Amino acid sequence: xxNRPGNDHLASESDASGQSxxxxxxxxxxxxxxxxxxxxxxxxxxxxxxxxxxxxxxxFYSQFGRTTESFxxxxxxxxxxxxxxxxxxxxxxxxxxxxxHYRWLEEPSNPRWLKQQALMLxxxxxxxxxxxxxxxxxxxxxxxxxLRDELALVMRVTPDELQESCRKxxxxxxxxxxxxxxxAEQVQTAAQPQETASESKEETSQEYLVTFWNLLxxxxxxxxxxxxxxxxxxxxELDYHTINTGIPRxxxxxxxxxxxxFPGINIQIATLREYPQKTIAPHEIGIRHRIDEKVLADRxxxxxxxxxxxxxxxxxxxxxxxxxxxxxxxxxxxxxxxVIKNRQGEIIRTEIMREAxxxxxxxxxxxxxxxxxxxxxxxxxxxxxxxxxxxxxxxxxxxxxxxxxEISSGGCIVVLDVRSGAxxxxxxxxxxxxxxxxxxxxxxWQAVLNNPKRPLFPRATQMMLPPGSTFKALTSIALLxxxxxxxxxxxxCRGYLDRSDQHRDYIYRHYGVxxxxxxxxxxxxxxxxxxFFQAARRMGPEMMYHWADQLGFGKPTxxxxxGERGGHLPNPSPANKKDKSPWYPxxxxxxxxxxxxxxxxxxxxxxxMAVVAxxxxxxxxxxxxxxxxSSESSTTTRQMISHxxxxxxxxxxxxxxxxxEGLIEVxxxxxxxxxxxxxxxxxxxxGKTGTAETGGGKNDHAWFAGFVPAERPKYAFAVVxxxxxxxxxxxxxxxxxxxxxxxxxxxxxxxAVKLQAN
Numbered sequence: 001x002x003n004r005p006g007n008d009h010l011a012s013e014s015d016a017s018g019q020s021x022x023x024x025x026x027x028x029x030x031x032x033x034x035x036x037x038x039x040x041x042x043x044x045x046x047x048x049x050x051x052x053x054x055x056x057x058x059x060f061y062s063q064f065g066r067t068t069e070s071f072x073x074x075x076x077x078x079x080x081x082x083x084x085x086x087x088x089x090x091x092x093x094x095x096x097x098x099x100x101h102y103r104w105l106e107e108p109s110n111p112r113w114l115k116q117q118a119l120m121l122x123x124x125x126x127x128x129x130x131x132x133x134x135x136x137x138x139x140x141x142x143x144x145x146x147l148r149d150e151l152a153l154v155m156r157v158t159p160d161e162l163q164e165s166c167r168k169x170x171x172x173x174x175x176x177x178x179x180x181x182x183x184a185e186q187v188q189t190a191a192q193p194q195e196t197a198s199e200s201k202e203e204t205s206q207e208y209l210v211t212f213w214n215l216l217x218x219x220x221x222x223x224x225x226x227x228x229x230x231x232x233x234x235x236x237e238l239d240y241h242t243i244n245t246g247i248p249r250x251x252x253x254x255x256x257x258x259x260x261x262f263p264g265i266n267i268q269i270a271t272l273r274e275y276p277q278k279t280i281a282p283h284e285i286g287i288r289h290r291i292d293e294k295v296l297a298d299r300x301x302x303x304x305x306x307x308x309x310x311x312x313x314x315x316x317x318x319x320x321x322x323x324x325x326x327x328x329x330x331x332x333x334x335x336x337x338x339v340i341k342n343r344q345g346e347i348i349r350t351e352i353m354r355e356a357x358x359x360x361x362x363x364x365x366x367x368x369x370x371x372x373x374x375x376x377x378x379x380x381x382x383x384x385x386x387x388x389x390x391x392x393x394x395x396x397x398x399x400x401x402x403x404x405x406e407i408s409s410g411g412c413i414v415v416l417d418v419r420s421g422a423x424x425x426x427x428x429x430x431x432x433x434x435x436x437x438x439x440x441x442x443x444x445w446q447a448v449l450n451n452p453k454r455p456l457f458p459r460a461t462q463m464m465l466p467p468g469s470t471f472k473a474l475t476s477i478a479l480l481x482x483x484x485x486x487x488x489x490x491x492x493c494r495g496y497l498d499r500s501d502q503h504r505d506y507i508y509r510h511y512g513v514x515x516x517x518x519x520x521x522x523x524x525x526x527x528x529x530x531x532f533f534q535a536a537r538r539m540g541p542e543m544m545y546h547w548a549d550q551l552g553f554g555k556p557t558x559x560x561x562x563g564e565r566g567g568h569l570p571n572p573s574p575a576n577k578k579d580k581s582p583w584y585p586x587x588x589x590x591x592x593x594x595x596x597x598x599x600x601x602x603x604x605x606x607x608x609m610a611v612v613a614x615x616x617x618x619x620x621x622x623x624x625x626x627x628x629x630s631s632e633s634s635t636t637t638r639q640m641i642s643h644x645x646x647x648x649x650x651x652x653x654x655x656x657x658x659x660x661e662g663l664i665e666v667x668x669x670x671x672x673x674x675x676x677x678x679x680x681x682x683x684x685x686x687g688k689t690g691t692a693e694t695g696g697g698k699n700d701h702a703w704f705a706g707f708v709p710a711e712r713p714k715y716a717f718a719v720v721x722x723x724x725x726x727x728x729x730x731x732x733x734x735x736x737x738x739x740x741x742x743x744x745x746x747x748x749x750x751x752a753v754k755l756q757a758n
Contacts (some may be wrong), residue, residue, distance in 0.1 A: 067348060070339050074352070075271045076332030079321055079359030081285060081369045084625055089274050089285055090323065090434075092332075096252035098155070099240035101346050102173060103168040104144060104264030110237075113344060114140055115344040117299045118638040147262065154251055155244060173236045180252035181231045185511030238345030265345055275434035280371055282434045283458035284426055284561055284623055286321020288330075289438075321561050322623055326362045329627050333357040335492045352375040358630040365422035365625045373741040374413045374427035381734050382408055382429055382721070408699070409452065411721040412459040412602045413738060414621075416708060418610040418716045423559075424747070430455040461556075461564040464599040465720065468690030468727060469527045469673075470705045471594030473659055474518060474608055475536065478547040482516060482539045489659050490517035493530040503589060505529050522562050524587065524662030525672040527689065538593035541572040541583065544591055550648050551611055551618065557603055558620045560643075595693060605705045606718035609687070612659050613713030616651040620644055663688055664710045674704065677732035682750040683739050689727035698721040704731035708739050709751060715742065 002340025078477040081090035103113045103298060118136035121129050126132040148166075152159045252267045259265075273288045315334070318324035335356030340348045413427040432455045440448075448455060457463070479485040493515035495508025505528060508514055515528045523531035536544065548554065570591065572583045590596025603621055610619055620643045627639040663686040673689040687706020694700055702724035707716040717738060724730040742748040 016280060019284075023144040037602050043196070047443040050109040066343055068341050068343075070341070071353070072339050072355075074335030074338055074356045075269060076334050076356040077271050077358040078273065078288065078316060079333050079630065080361045082361055082363050082628075083366045083371075084364060085369060087277060087280075087368045089100035089236060089277050089280060089364070089366075089368075090273065090288075092271040093274050094249065095245065095270045095272050095359070096247045096249060097270065098151075098244040098247050098252070098255070099242050099266040099268050100151075100166070100506060101240050101264040101266075101344070102146065102169070102237050103346070107166070107244070109144065116344070123427055143263070145594070147264065150261065153264070155247065157244075162243070162720045169241045169243065169636050171654050173234070173241075175343075176236055177231070177234050177556060180234050183259055184232055188374065198470050213695055238266075240347075242268070242344075258552050264346055271385070273438060277368065278433045278435060279375070279431045280368055281366060281426060282431055283428055283456075283460070284321050284366075284423075285428065285434060286323035286561070287319050287434055287437050288316040288323050288327075289319050291315050291317045308740045317406065320563070321363060322364065324562050325560050326624060326627075329360045329362055332359040332630075333632070341394055360630050363625045363628060364623050365417075365424060366426075366623065367424050367747065369426045369745050369747070370415065370558055370741060371749065373745070374415070374425050375429070375431065376410050376590070377734060377741070378427050378429040379415060381730075382411055406730065408724045409722045410454065410457070410459060411724065411734075412463060412718065412733070413719050414602050414606040415715055415717045415738070415742075416606055416610060416621055418533060418613040418621075418713045419617070419619070421607075421610070421621045421645070422625065423621055423623050424715060426460045428457075428459045432456060459720075461559060461721075462601065463722070464567045464601055465701050465722070466567055466598055466692040466694075467594040467600045467605055468692030468701065468703050469529075469594055470605055470608075470688045470703045470727075471598065471600070471665065472524060472527070472532055472555075472592075473612060473688055474548055474551060475544060475592045475703075476524060476659045477551075477612075477651065477655055478544045479520065479535050479539055480658060481547060482543045484539050485520070485535050487520040490519055491523070491531045491534050492516065493518050493528055495530065497530055497533045497589070503533055505584075520658065521662040521665060522669075522671075524659070525665035527666075527673045532592045533589045534633055536588050537585070541588040543590065544588075545571055546580065550650075551608060553598075553608075555606055557601075557607055558644075560624055564603075565601060567604060568595045568597060591655060594690060602718045602720050605720075606716050607706050609705050609718065610716035611648060612656055612663065613686075613691075613707040613716055615656055616648045618646055618648050660686060660710070663706060667710075673728045674735075677728055678704065678736045680736055680739065682743055683708055683748060684751065685735070685739055686713075687735065689732060691727045692726070694723065699725055702730035703727045704735040706735065708742065710747060711751075714748065 003100065016432040039149075053410060077092040077094075080088055080092075082088055103110055105307065108659065112135050115133065117140045118133050119134045120133055121139065122129075148159060148162055150253075152162045155162070252269075255262050255265060256267050275282075275285065275287075315331070318327035323330065333356065335352065336354040338353055341352070342348055411429050414423065415425040416423045424436060430451070430453050436448070465707040480487060493505065495505050495512070495514030496504035505514060514525060515522075518528050518531050520528070520531070520535075522528070548569050553567060555566040556564040558564075568583075570583075570587060572587070587596045591598050607619065607621060612618065622641070622643045624641045626641055629637070629639070664684065666672040666688055667685045668679045674685075674687060678685055678687065685706055685708050687704055690703030690705070692701040692703060700723070703719065704727055705716075705718040707713040717735065718733045719731045719738065721730050721734070739748070743750055
């Protein structure tokens with residue numbers, strides 16, 4: 001075999017096991033494979049980009065039109081308070097506020113917002129056309145200007161006035177933006193040195209290779225830092241702002257009916273409480289205020305499983321008077337709407353989920369004509385009343401000197417139906433405008449609080465004063481029911497009881513004589529203190545306390561408005577020893593003539609007269625007459641409000657007949673304390689004067705309480721002037737004018753009975 005040189009040994013080799021393998025003679029194949037491996041990720045990325053651009057472009061374009069959904073309450077209208085003669089005393093009125101989205105009022109337009117608005121006008125292909133986008137932006141700018149012109153025209157303002165309103169809002173929002181971003185910049189600047197120092201310390205403590213690896217990893221994974229941080233977008237930039245409040249209803253409806261003509265505009269509807277009659281019975285009507293967080297938290301504690309009245313934040317709740325007592329009827333039920341907004345916070349559409357329901361109306365027993373008459377009468381009497389030169393046996397010269405009107409701090413008149421207890425009028429002076437309490441200015445509110453005559457004080461239900469001689473009507477009932485006093489028995493009156501310097505009558509202080517022999521009827525009409533001193537001493541205090549308690553003294557009458565006080569009825573022998581206080585013989589004498597520690601409210605005295613007039617029925621004074629359902633209610637039947645009534649247990653008709661006889665003579669008899677100042681030809685009046693001593697150098701309280709007509713009683717009343725002086729000279733003439741007002745208005749008919757003295 002011939003040996004020849006060659007490369008066969010390069011073509012094949014054998015390993016130790018005798019096997020051979022082929023060596024790749026094309027080194028470029030490995031380069032190609034490596035390139036393919038590197039191309040695969042690029043192809044995947046390119047494919048994804050093509051998919052996004054061609055197949056899924058609509059999805060990403062739709063994100064520009066992404067919306068958010070929220071639920072908002074629709075304000076409801078609370079029920080009205082209406083008088084029995086049809087006048088509205090409290091009502092809700094709608095207020096329409098015009099709001100504009102910030103981006104629509106901002107000048108110049110926000111570039112990003114403007115571009116997004118333009119893109120929403122174009123289809124996907126046009127959005128990549130720069131000229132089309134620019135034309136759409138110009139269209140949005142022109143639409144903004146057209147919107148302002150149309151708003152100015154509809155609102156009946158000049159474009160400059162509208163522009164000024166928008167400018168003020170923009171200045172306020174820009175101030176907020178600057179403040180927020182400035183604080184954020186300060187926080188970032190303060191944190192930056194600490195971060196740098198930490199990084200520097202970390203670099204010095206790590207090995208070079210580890211540091212290099214961390215730097216490489218951060219470079220590959222961390223997004224590039226922007227040269228300048230984007231400013232923070234505050235909430236006010238994505239919200240609606242009020243540019244005009246209280247716009248007319250027709251304008252609000254015109255804008256709401258054409259949302260396509262008014263983009264970026266929202267009509268905010270609110271209901272406001274209003275009191276059209278202003279100062280008519282403000283203490284009794286009360287007010288409504290927004291429910292506060294404290295009340296809401298309290299109700300959540302009381303009703304952990306849900307508030308039965310469904311109070312929500314923003315609802316109004318009655319705070320005083322009828323507004324509070326009948327809140328469950330007056331309060332409306334809020335509605336619910338779904339609001340759809342775009343990414344910029346602009347309202348696209350709204351859907352009503354639940355209609356708002358109005359509250360029911362409450363009809364009161366008040367006659368507003370009489371109420372106005374009595375309020376004016378009370379004001380005039382307090383401002384200009386002068387004491388009469390006629391002398392009255394119910395007062396001394398010193399008392400007459402004290403009856404000057406300028407020192408009186410206020411007064412009250414209550415008139416109620418003797419059969420039902422319905423309050424026909426309740427006048428207090430001074431008063432206040434109910435609308436003042438809705439949004440008072442600091443100066444106005446402070447002036448009311450600083451008024452020494454306390455106009456906010458509800459005198460009819462909370463003023464507790466000694467009743468003076470008006471209480472002798474109750475003492476007479478106790479005397480007769482005790483069985484220890486014969487009404488026809490004559491008691492000797494020498495002008496004083498035991499000593500000439502105390503427990504005296506007026507005629508003794510003035511003339512040095514007494515009433516001589518006198519019976520119960522004449523003791524009432526002539527207001528003989530000595531008679532009642534002797535009779536009370538003989539009867540004892542327990543019987544007076546019993547009948548005063550039976551007729552409701554010392555406790556609230558139950559009138560349907562909150563905050564009523566019950567006065568103070570001293571108890572000579574309380575069951576609870578802790579409540580026991582010393583009872584002196586002088587207390588028995590003082591209570592018998594309405595003095596000592598006894599205090600009452602005007603409403604209690606008016607009810608006492610009603611009990612005497614209606615043969616012993618203890619009525620509950622009330623203001624609410626009926627409930628009238630709202631138009632949205634499932635029922636349209638008026639709901640009459642019932643109030644409890646009961647006859648006083650153990651009282652005899654003959655007892656009340658004798659008391660009425662004495663009260664009639666107070667006005668009808670020539671020696672009666674009300675003969676000269678109360679008697680009138682058109683109507684027979686029964687009543688009792690009272691001059692309640694106060695002590696402390698202050699003037700006495702003037703009272704007159706009674707009922708009319710005397711023969712067939714219809715109305716009972718009480719008149720009291722704080723620190724007014726003599727009951728016969730100050731309160732008596734007011735009572736006479738009160739009865740004249742009842743005649744003039746038509747609530748009473750003149751009987752034209754000629755009064756004759758007994």
